[in-house]
Amino acid sequence: MSMADDKEARTCKNATCNCRVEGDAQYCSANCEGAGDTTQIDCDCGHPECEGDF
Numbered sequence: 001m002s003m004a005d006d007k008e009a010r011t012c013k014n015a016t017c018n019c020r021v022e023g024d025a026q027y028c029s030a031n032c033e034g035a036g037d038t039t040q041i042d043c044d045c046g047h048p049e050c051e052g053d054f
Helices: 003-008 030-035
Strands: none
16 A cells, blocks of 8 residues: 555545544544444534535
């Protein structure tokens, strides 16, 4: 895996969210982490740059 691939994979683990995460974080917010395996159609992380928030 190249460094470019690694950077592409560094988005929030919540499927509806496309926010970037830093370091060892898997989620961008407590909301996304709390979503767990819940199926969502809208992301409620609250970040203005998130494209998953309708």
